[in-house]
Amino acid sequence: MDYQWYPGHMTKARRMMEENIRLIDLIIELVDARAPQSSRNPDIDELGRGKSRILLLNKSDLADPALNKQWKDYFVQNGLHVLEINSKSGAGVKSIQKLVQEACREKLERDRKRGIVNRPIRAMVAGIPNVGKSTFINAFAGRACTKTGNKPGVTKGKQWICLNKSLELLDTPGILWPKFEDQRVGRNLAFIGSINDDIIVAEEMALELLEELLRRYPENLEERYGFRAAEETPLRILEKIAEVRKCYGKGESLDLGRAAGLLADDFRSGKLGRITLETPEEIARKAAAPGSAKPEKVARKVSEPEREVSERLARKTSEPGQAAQAKPKRADSERETN
Ligand SMILES: Nc1nc2c(ncn2[C@@H]2O[C@H](COP(=O)(O)OP(=O)(O)O)[C@@H](O)[C@H]2O)c(=O)[nH]1
Ligand SMILES: [Mg+2]
Numbered sequence: 001m002d003y004q005w006y007p008g009h010m011t012k013a014r015r016m017m018e019e020n021i022r023l024i025d026l027i028i029e030l031v032d033a034r035a036p037q038s039s040r041n042p043d044i045d046e047l048g049r050g051k052s053r054i055l056l057l058n059k060s061d062l063a064d065p066a067l068n069k070q071w072k073d074y075f076v077q078n079g080l081h082v083l084e085i086n087s088k089s090g091a092g093v094k095s096i097q098k099l100v101q102e103a104c105r106e107k108l109e110r111d112r113k114r115g116i117v118n119r120p121i122r123a124m125v126a127g128i129p130n131v132g133k134s135t136f137i138n139a140f141a142g143r144a145c146t147k148t149g150n151k152p153g154v155t156k157g158k159q160w161i162c163l164n165k166s167l168e169l170l171d172t173p174g175i176l177w178p179k180f181e182d183q184r185v186g187r188n189l190a191f192i193g194s195i196n197d198d199i200i201v202a203e204e205m206a207l208e209l210l211e212e213l214l215r216r217y218p219e220n221l222e223e224r225y226g227f228r229a230a231e232e233t234p235l236r237i238l239e240k241i242a243e244v245r246k247c248y249g250k251g252e253s254l255d256l257g258r259a260a261g262l263l264a265d266d267f268r269s270g271k272l273g274r275i276t277l278e279t280p281e282e283i284a285r286k287a288a289a290p291g292s293a294k295p296e297k298v299a300r301k302v303s304e305p306e307r308e309v310s311e312r313l314a315r316k317t318s319e320p321g322q323a324a325q326a327k328p329k330r331a332d333s334e335r336e337t338n
Contacts, residue, residue, distance in 0.1 A: 010177040017047055017174045020124055023158065024170060025107055026052040026100065030127035030136055033063035033084065035277045036071045038188035039131055041176040052103040052121075053080050058132040060084035060092070062268075067276035074280035087136040096140065100167060121167050122160070126174035130194040133173035137161075141169055187212075188277050193268050203238070206260030209267060210234035212277060220273040224266060238263070 021027070027048045032039040036057060055075050060068050068084045075082045081103040085092035101108075104121050111119055125133050141161045147168070159171040178194060180186045189195050191209050211234045213221055221229040227240050241247075242259035249255040266272045 013175045013177045014043075017126070017176065020158075020170060020172075020174055021047055021051065024051065024122045024124045026054065026104055026121055026123040027174075028054045028056060028096075028123055028125045028136075028169075029080075030056050030058045030125060030131045030133055032131045032192050032194070033057040033060040033068055033071065034192050034275060035188040036075070037278050037283055038185040039128055039178070039192065039194060041128055041179045043179065044126065044176060052107055054096070054099055054103050055080040055082050056096075056136070057082065057084045058087050058127075058136060061086040061089065062270045062274060064274050064276040067279060070280050071276075074283075085136070087132045087139045090139045093136075093139045097164075097167070118165070120162070120165065122170070123167065124170040124174050126176055128176045128178045128189075128194060130192075133175075137169065137171070137173065141171075144169075146171060184278075191264075191267065191277060193264075202260040202264065203256050206238055206256075206263050207234040209263065210237050213267075213272070213275070216277070217273065217275055220275065224272050 027044065029040070029044055057063070057068055057071055057075075072082045072084060081099050083092055083095055083099055085096075087093065100121060100123070107121070111117070125137055127133050141163060144161050144163050147160045147162055160168045161171050162168050178185070178189050186195070187205075187208050190200050190205050191212070210221075214229065214232075214234065214237070218230045221237065225241055225244055227244065229237055229240075232240070238256055238259055239254055241263055242254040242256055245259060245262055247255040247258040247262070267275065
């Protein structure tokens with residue numbers, strides 16, 4: 001499937017980021033630990049040049065613990081200050097204060113040399129849609145006080161949350177846009193729920209997810225659904241899920257759309273276990289591959305079952321009165337409410 005992000009949103013998001021980034025010392029960047037590379041926008045490196053940087057592997061509770069460690073090391077090696085957190089439960093969130101001091105050490109040092117004392121660090125949370133920015137701000141800031149933006153000395157129109165006397169957080173996060181460097185990234189973002197489901201063909205996505213899970217975590221599939229998965233094709237597994245979960249359509253036919261929905265929910269809610277869809281090793285391998293200097297457009301091999309479903313869907317969506325949805329044009333981020 002071809003996943004896209006509407007360029008209009010991208011322009012707006014970028015403008016907002018550029019505007020807000022001027023006001024701050026520290027970027028607290030959130031990624032989804034289940035796909036830390038895909039859920040990141042590498043433009044942040046350029047946008048945030050000269051700023052202190054923290055990267056949080058959020059939703060670490062849903063990701064593979066061993067890979068959380070690997071990703072943490074990977075980002076640390078790339079010069080970031082990194083923590084695994086779970087914004088929903090608050091796990092790991094307390095340790096951020098210490099990390100902030102570390103990340104901003106140079107800035108604080110500079111201030112001190114210039115005789116500036118007690119100037120709070122100003123921070124902004126940033127990330128692509130759905131990585132948990134709002135949840136994180138709530139967990140981190142809690143009931144901290146909010147300084148409204150229309151007093152003298154406070155930037156107009158902006159609200160700052162004072163976390164303590166040395167740290168202020170911009171109350172609206174910076175929305176980054178997903179960067180579809182290749183189809184793999186688009187697929188991962190669809191799996192973790194960063195692209196709205198209404199633009200995605202559920203069955204097609206389910207088959208792609210099953211292909212990944214079969215390769216990486218076949219035992220998790222077996223554990224969850226109670227049948228042997230390892231030697232099966234993605235389509236056969238989807239059918240079996242429909243059977244064991246009693247997803248029937250008209251007559252005796254299997255409702256694969258419903259089974260696909262169940263699978264997506266199971267994956268996203270962690271019922272399939274803690275899963276990470278990419279590894280630092282794969283990123284390194286890809287970077288070392290010849291011709292990898294430019295982001296490649298991967299022409300993905302389409303497996304037989306996928307072709308079958310695609311064709312079936314193409315037939316279905318070209319029926320009169322039915323909106324064609326196989327080619328999503330936009331991921332609607334309008335719903336994004338910080
Ligand atoms: N399991 C888990 N879910 C989370 C975590 N952080 C956020 N979520 C969920 O992810 C979804 C998106 O979070 P939200 O804060 O709205 O993301 P935003 O679009 O970046 O602001 C919500 O359903 C949250 O409850 C986390 O650390 N663990
Ligand atoms: Mg939000």
